[in-house]
Amino acid sequence: MSPLDDIVRPLAALGPAxxxxxxxxxxxxxxxxCLPAAEALTRRAFALYFDSGPDTDSFGTVMAHHRSLGWTAPQICDRSAGAARPGTxxxxxxxxxxxxxxxVLGDDHRALRLLADLRTAPPNRLHRFFAHHLRAGGRHVTANFDDCVERAHEGAFAAPPGPEQLLHFHGSVRDDPRLGTLGATLARIEAGFAADEARRLTRALRRAPAVVVAGYSGSxxxxxxxxxAALPADALRGQRVTWVNHGVHTDRGADWHQVPRGRQPAMAGLLRAAGAEVAVVCGPTADFFAALAAAWSLPALAAPGRRTTWCPDVPVSHAERIAARxxxxxxxxxxxxxxxxxAEEATHSAxxxxxxxxxxxxxLWEKGRWGELRRVWSRGVLPAGIDPVHRAERIGACLWVQGRLLPAYVWLHRHRRGAAAPAAARVLMETEGRVLEHMALVPGMKLLSRLLTPGFLRALQAHLPDSDVHLRRRLLDVSSSLRALAAGAPRRDDRADGDRTWFAETGNLLGWLNYHHxxxxxxxAPDRPDGELGQDxxxxxxxxxxxxxxAGAVRARLLPGAERVFTVPEYLGGLIALQYGWFHRFRLAIRFVPLRVLHLLRAARRARTARRDHHRTSERSGE
Incomplete structure (x- = not known):
């Protein structure tokens, strides 16, 4: 019996329903x-919306930065078709x-016309299998926007599937031909599922004793x-999940094999944590469904049809591409x-x-030119579309980062208390919290921070936003930090790691770096070797x-234990390079220099001790 037979046999025994x-x-x-895969669709979007001429390669630019930061794709299986190789x-x-x-483009979701071929793509043999599976009483859950399964069902049975049989959890072109409600943009998905959609998806998962996952990245x-992750530990107990990762034919035929847990998609682990039994297998997807069709006495899979690829044409002007980039x-x-x-004139005109x-x-903020930035926001008329509360926040932020903590707090607190609406107060709240956090670490200001923090935390709890997911995460990060400082305890390690993962998933490299910092x-850890610390x-x-x-590069020199890594010239050079306040520079320098000298003296003493011990050992061995 073949490995494929072993995979299909338990599903065949259950039946399609x-x-x-x-x-x-x-x-x-x-x-x-022939609908485009993720890479092809991403390249299509870059070429159409962001490249303003033959000399621009925005996709290559972004990929180069990903490479520089070591952002690589996870490797599920090195024998799979199109699988990520190490270092991809x-x-x-x-x-x-x-x-x-x-x-940027607006105009009734003009940019989403990139997905227009989803409306008319003809169904393929897998879509026809899924249609017959539905007709036999099965159910279907899909991340896809296309309605190929529905059209295959209508073609075979002259009617669409039942309303509870097929769920598009990111929306469908059938329900929204204008595409605006599809889960195709970060704004549509970053807040998670609405309560009704979450219940429908959970119900669909639990309704049958077995789930087959195919053609899905799990991302x-x-x-x-x-x-x-929110499901109870026994929510999917008894559920059998067979995850088919697409594989290739070898010279010996179909190379069906199990994927070890360490390489499986993260979603497989979440299903397992909810009680499901999960097996991730590799092999040709069409062969799997052909075997399942035979086992269930459904029509055999036909040969692949003729290719019908095309690319929707979306009108985008030269200026719009510059603005979008x-x-x-x-x-x-x-x-x-x-x-x-x-630095280019074309940018300012577009x-x-x-x-x-x-x-x-x-x-200017990331260049550390905070004095200049404060002048930019303090002077002149604000451009149309910028609320004055943002001016107040940026001025307060510049005062804070320059080390002028008390003026920054007074400025931000006064403007927050005077804000006309909760949304305006929230704009100022994160920066005010960062000021209090900084004050708690400065000798002479710890007591003041401790006195002010409880009132701030009460106000923050009352103003947490529901719709702005990014701001909510940042405010919760401030809250966790201030609560830890007030309790005199270290902050949970997983807080920063969770936020770092969030920004990695959104694709924001700077946000990821800030939470990596x-x-x-x-x-x-003080007992960590100097070499490891220095490398990090x-x-x-x-x-x-x-x-x-x-500014970020210099901030690495302000991390705990920096005196074990950076020299005095490196540290002082960083302080001079950025527009810190002079008193703040002095405060940082007067703290670092003695610690660095003490570290060097201790290192020299350890070296002398090591040489003496080595000399004594050598003498004893000579005797």
Whole structure:
């Protein structure tokens, strides 16, 4: 009996009505559907919306930054068709890319017309299998936007599937031909599923004793992972999940094999944590469904049809592409690329003044030119579209980062208390919390921070936003840090790591780096070897420099234990390079220099002791 027979036999015994199919884009790749895979669709979006001429390669630019930071794709199986090999650079997240284009182009979701071929792609042999599976009483859950399964069902049975049989958990072109409600942008998915959608998906998972996953990457971090992680430990007890990772034919035929747990998608682990029995297997997907069709006495899979690929044409002007590229680089935290674009006259003629102001503000912030940035926000008339509360927040932020903590707190607190609406108060709240956090670490200001923190935390709890997911995460990060400081306890290590993962999933390199920096701070251990610590700290500085953040690179020298890694000239040079206040520079320098000298003296003493011990050992061995 073949390995494939062993995989199919338990499903065959259950019958089609007892199995739910869960599919992703991979099942729509075959001819004649020929819908683009993630990489092809991402490349299509970059070429259409962000490249303004033959000299621009925004996709290559982003991939180069991913490579520089070591962002690689997970390897599920090195024998699979199209599987990520070690060192394969991770793709930009499609939902982030399309979301940026959608915001910039507007016009009734013009950017989402990139997906227009989903409306008319003809069903392929896998879609026809799923149609017959539904007719036999099965159920289907899909991440796909296309309605190929429905059209295959209508073609075979002159009627659509039953309303409870097929669930598109990211929406469908059938329900929204204008595409605006599809889960194709980060804004549509980052808050997770609405309560009704979560209940429908959970019900679909639990309704049958077996689930077959195919053509699906398992990379729905924001909604599916969140839903599964919230399930009780026994929610899927007795559930059998067979996850088919597409594989290739070898010279010996189909090479069916199990994927070890260490290489399985993260979602497989979440299903297992909810009580399911999960097996991830590799082999040709069509062969798997052909065997299942035979076992269930469904029509045999036909040969693949003829290829029908095409690319929708979306009108985009030269100026719109420039504006979209600047917005994309900002969304990904690519400070150096933003700076390069702002140096070009074409950018300023293509970008609205408000967006140009924000881009300049972010650039000056990451360059450490905070005095200059404060003057930019303090003087002149605000560009149309910028609320004055943002001016107040940026001025307060500059005071804070320069080390002028008391003026920063007074400024931010006064403007927050005077804010006309809760949304305006929230704009100021994160920065006010960071000031209190900083004060708690400064001798002479700890008591003041401790007195002010309880009132701030009560106000923060009352103002946590529901709709702005990113701001909510940042405010919760401030809250966890202040509560830990008030309790005199270290902050939970997983807090920064969770936020770092969040920003990695959105594709924001600078956000990921900031929480990587936070993780290094939270997990500092005095007994860690100097060499390991130095490698981590210098690597963090180099990664900041690679995205163009001068301030981030210098901040690595302010991490706990920095005196064990950086020299006095390196440290003092960083303080001078950035526009800190002079008293703050003095305070940082007067703390670092003695610690560095003491560390060098201790290191010299350890070296002398080691040489003496070695000499004594050598003498004894000579005797």
């Amino acid at each position: 007892e199995v739910t199919c869960w599919t992703g884009a991979g099942v729509s790749l075959d001819a004649p559907s 650079v991770r793709l930009p997240r499609l939902e982030t890319v399309l979301g940026v284009a959608d915001r 729905d971090f924001f909604d599916v992972d969140d839903l599964l 600047l917005a994309l680089y900002r969304a990904l935290g690519l400070v150096g690329e933003v700076g390069a674009m702002l 970008v609205p003044p408000a967006q140009a102001r924000w881009a300049l503000s972010e650039l 936070r993780l290094l701070r939270d997990t500092y 700290y210098r690597r963090a500085a180099a990664m900041y420099a690679s995205v163009g953040s001068v």
